[in-house]
Amino acid sequence: MATLAEETIPPDEAALIARLVVQNLALLNEKERPVRRGQHAKHHGCVLADFEVEPDLPAELRHGLFATPKTYKALIRFSNGEARDDRKGDAHGMALKLFDVPGDKLLEPCDTHDFILLDQPLFFIRNVADYVGLFDALLNAKASVIPKLLFFVPRFAAELGLVYLSFLSNRPTELAILKRTVSSKPETPLATTYHSTTPYRLGPHAVRWSALPNAARLPKFTAVSSPDKLRHALAMQLGAGEATFDFMAQLQTDAATMPIEDPTQPWDVAKSPPRKLATIRLPVQRPDTRELMDFCEQLAFNPWRCLAEHRPLGGINRARRQVYAAVSRRRHELNGVAEREPTLAEFLALHA
Template sequence: MDISNKAADQAAMANRKYIHWQDEGVEKIPPNEAEDIQAVADQINAMQKAQYNRTHARTQGIVKGTLIIKDDLPKHLKQSMFEHGGEHAVVCRYSSEPGDPGLDDRIPQPRGFAMKVFNVPGEKFDSTKTAQDIEFNSTPALDLADAKTTKEIIDLRINYGSNKPELYKKLEARPDTDLQKFRDSVRNTHLESTRQYSQTAYRFGDYVAKYCLVPSGETQKKLYEETVKPDEHEPDILSQWLKNFHKAHDAEYLLQFQLCENLEDQPVEYAGKVWDPEKYPWQTVATLVIPKQDSFNYELKSFWEDHMRIDPWLGLKTLQPLGSPNRLRRVVYPASSKLRRMMNGKKEIHVHEMDQIPGPSLAMGSDFLKVN
């Protein structure tokens, strides 16, 4: 459920009791987690070496836009970078999650979305940064739900990934079978109509929350019924649809947060459970607007894949990633990026302002955006 802008709805949400991010029980580090995390880092690096240049999510499109933070948010939503209204330039990437760059779009799989938000004030984990990284996935629950699960599932994928019947036999012996098999049955639809989720929990100023990105443009909503048909469409149909859409239409998304109120019902350490949106509604804090543009600029695509890294630990301390999957990311993401750059002979560039990004520039302005 999404909360409307009606005063009564906002007042009701403001009066609810939200978990403070430092409350007891928000994070509980299990025994041997550090060993599990290191094992995952070793697994990922081994996969990278065995599958040279095939372990980075496939780019479906990259666009530039503006994140507009509402200036009339209620007090409980005026948290972290959303404390004050304003506009921030962003660069965004649509992707398919599996690392094979030749993956057929007709095969249902989770889809990703990532944003690098510029000119964000506040204390960062890396003090040299002025950008905030935010990443999403089209599935609300994360199958790699904690470090132990991640180690077990990646081990199965390494050993049985090319033998799906055998892999499924192993997955069906697990208590989380449905969670692990869900990725192969996701609704395969137009990326512009796909809702995106953080999956994991984050500090949200004083509180704990998950976030999501909701397509809100009327044209985007209509595209929800446009699903991929394997017998009719080409292997790169999602990229084609995305390029055709951005060439002809502006896009708009709502950035929403879902605050934590009950740690048993809304676990932070285990990301395999969806927080019930009927009991814990989504609340809008900002709007992402993307003007018409070429969503498949080859110079920008190469720059992103060769030099950039999106990492939720590159950003504000008041948006600290929480829970086991995020502690894992803090180790695995930079290790994976470092090895990939080394194998590809590329240097990571710490992008902290839009001027470092190649491709068409965008004229900022509250009247809306226009491509120069």
């Protein structure tokens, strides 16, 4: 039986991660320029924020970034999981990059620190072996002649049907989370709760991160029907006033019912309510100029770009270290752009 914050690594995981890297590289559309991310390709803005660590945190929460009250300048990239048209249901991302964070990072020497969040509390895949299985089903469906024969069914729907038959039909938990994930249709990126779904360290604890919007205090706006409606909403709201999120940590308090290795399992909030660690403050700004949109296009996030006190935990996170690094390296190479971390000075210059 695992203890709190303890990982359990399957013996064949390294080989499975190597396959997952190859599968993710195959998702890049290498014909388009610039080559975009294989997942979460479309963003809605490149937002400037302050990440204000709470004063007076109790000793048990004071670890890593949260050891002392301090404000970090940050960048936020809000994205769609897959959709190019914001009116369609989809997963939505909130990726944060904190600047000028002292200390060694697990991925590489750098001054930045990343958090990657999604607008769902649970991830729809349990472990690396299952993710490899899902990708096999997806890539086989794309290569299959059956969708071509089913000429009366749209190709995408026929491919999904094959993936369903070969992988998802006997996995009801995953299917239910996937359905919820691809049905989310927010009116604005600023009124949604975002979650890490997978666990991370907070010193000796294991936690799941989340960002909770203070939606009642958001500037009002009139939604438009457009493929870029989330970009319009973000720009309208941040043009009119500030927005804030509470950055929270839910501590793992029971190793059996709050597993480290399975992000499809909810961690009961009644057993362990999320605790506030910081305020994320988005001041009035214009977040979607051409220069800023291009700047965010070139960036790369990685859950392992973090302090050891916030080490990612669990198989899905162990896989992401190599997958994100390989995919980002490949798209930067193809785009002829140097892969490097941004500085606060160059980001602020674009916001001036």
